Amino acid sequence: MAKREIIILPDKRLRLVSEPVKKVTADVRSLVEDMFETMYDAPGIGLAAIQVGTPKRVVTMDLAKKEEPKNPQVFINPEIVDSSEEKTTHEEGCLSIPEFYGDVERPAQVKVKYLGLDGKQHEVEANGLFATCIQHEIDHLNGVLFIDHLSKLKRDRVIKKFTKAAKRAAE
Numbered sequence: 001m002a003k004r005e006i007i008i009l010p011d012k013r014l015r016l017v018s019e020p021v022k023k024v025t026a027d028v029r030s031l032v033e034d035m036f037e038t039m040y041d042a043p044g045i046g047l048a049a050i051q052v053g054t055p056k057r058v059v060t061m062d063l064a065k066k067e068e069p070k071n072p073q074v075f076i077n078p079e080i081v082d083s084s085e086e087k088t089t090h091e092e093g094c095l096s097i098p099e100f101y102g103d104v105e106r107p108a109q110v111k112v113k114y115l116g117l118d119g120k121q122h123e124v125e126a127n128g129l130f131a132t133c134i135q136h137e138i139d140h141l142n143g144v145l146f147i148d149h150l151s152k153l154k155r156d157r158v159i160k161k162f163t164k165a166a167k168r169a170a171e
């Protein structure tokens with residue numbers, strides 16, 4: 001296992017549309033291990049492969065609270081097959097946009113189809129934080145960031161701030 005570097009806004013790779021995984025190979029399993037190590041170290045509750053620079057449709061997640069045992073979950077080629085009319089608003093953050101948070105409205109419940117590490121198709125109904133997180137991560141696989149759901153003014157402001165910071169770091 002190896003921790004990987006998390007790419008940060010405005011890295012253009014965050015806008016890539018990730019490729020579906022054809023088969024759950026040893027390479028995919030090792031990517032997943034690296035993603036968990038990176039995500040737990042950050043620490044974060046969800047990570048898409050593109051955030052470590054790999055444009056594959058792979059998501060890792062662990063929504064267990066601090067006092068609870070770890071609950072690592074893997075979603076390969078996740079796809080929303082149904083979403084509720086009912087919406088909910090959660091404050092979201094992102095490891096690729098550190099220390100920035102914003103309220104995002106999304107469907108309150110979604111049904112998600114995905115491949116497990118076992119290579120088999122699974123389906124799960126998500127609500128609450130799980131629903132928010134899986135939609136946030138699936139957005140990443142399509143090159144979409146949570147700031148895209150905010151007003152243009154807020155989005156432009158955060159992009160500008162991170163672009164400036166990246167320039168300063170490069171100097």
Ligand SMILES: [Zn+2]
Nearest residue numbers: 093094095096
């Ligand atoms: Zn994110």
